[in-house]
Amino acid sequence: MNISDYKKIIRERMGDYRFSHSVNVAKEAKKLAKHYGADENKAEIAGILHDITKEMPKEQQLQIIIDSGIILDNVQLHAPKLWHGMSGSIVVRDELGIDDEDILNAIRYHTTGRAGMSLLEKVIFTADFTSEERTYSGVATMRKKSKKSLEEAMLYGYQFTFKDLSKRQLAIHPDEVACYNEIVLQISQTKGKNK
Numbered sequence: 001m002n003i004s005d006y007k008k009i010i011r012e013r014m015g016d017y018r019f020s021h022s023v024n025v026a027k028e029a030k031k032l033a034k035h036y037g038a039d040e041n042k043a044e045i046a047g048i049l050h051d052i053t054k055e056m057p058k059e060q061q062l063q064i065i066i067d068s069g070i071i072l073d074n075v076q077l078h079a080p081k082l083w084h085g086m087s088g089s090i091v092v093r094d095e096l097g098i099d100d101e102d103i104l105n106a107i108r109y110h111t112t113g114r115a116g117m118s119l120l121e122k123v124i125f126t127a128d129f130t131s132e133e134r135t136y137s138g139v140a141t142m143r144k145k146s147k148k149s150l151e152e153a154m155l156y157g158y159q160f161t162f163k164d165l166s167k168r169q170l171a172i173h174p175d176e177v178a179c180y181n182e183i184v185l186q187i188s189q190t191k192g193k194n195k
């Protein structure tokens with residue numbers, strides 16, 4: 001299967017907005033992959049498929065996750081918005097036969113991030129924030145940062161996410177905190193060395 005097959009598959013599973021978002025994330029992911037030396041083909045595939053289950057009913061997503069043997073933690077149990085990364089990676093593996101661990105992880109962790117992310121995972125996480133149709137205030141800065149450093153861009157993205165979650169009194173997932181902390185410490189060590 002190639003990108004146009006994957007496009008056809010997701011087209012049937014989502015509305016117009018989500019489809020064009022997916023196409024844009026794939027395009028942006030390919031660009032970022034080229035810029036940072038990641039695998040462009042994998043970036044395009046993970047980008048086009050990252051939201052494959054986003055519009056699937058939540059109960060169905062939950063069933064897929066449970067059937068796969070994943071045990072949800074307390075934060076995940078209370079945040080259905082976090083389910084589509086997990087359910088998406090399972091569907092892509094089991095229905096589309098994709099067995100590339102890096103692609104599967106890029107889909108699984110695209111909303112939260114996690115500690116120890118691969119380059120491809122960071123590319124997808126960032127592309128989801130910078131895709132062409134995004135219009136939030138700060139998107140221009142986010143795009144600029146994404147060309148200089150994926151890690152700096154991710155920290156900027158977390159500023160939005162953490163602010164939004166705390167405003168709405170929603171729990172922050174430990175993977176998000178772990179990713180944020182890891183990058184902050186890496187950056188401060190690098191800056192320290194350069195002093």
Ligand SMILES: Nc1ncnc2c1ncn2[C@@H]1O[C@H](COP(=O)(O)OP(=O)(O)O)[C@@H](O)[C@H]1O
Nearest residue numbers: 051079081082110111128161164170171172173
């Ligand atoms: N811990 C969390 N609990 C609930 N929602 C979260 C959490 N972390 C991120 N989100 C939400 O997930 C959404 C982002 O989902 P994502 O899959 O990255 O984007 P999209 O579906 O638009 O491509 C944001 O609305 C963000 O606030």
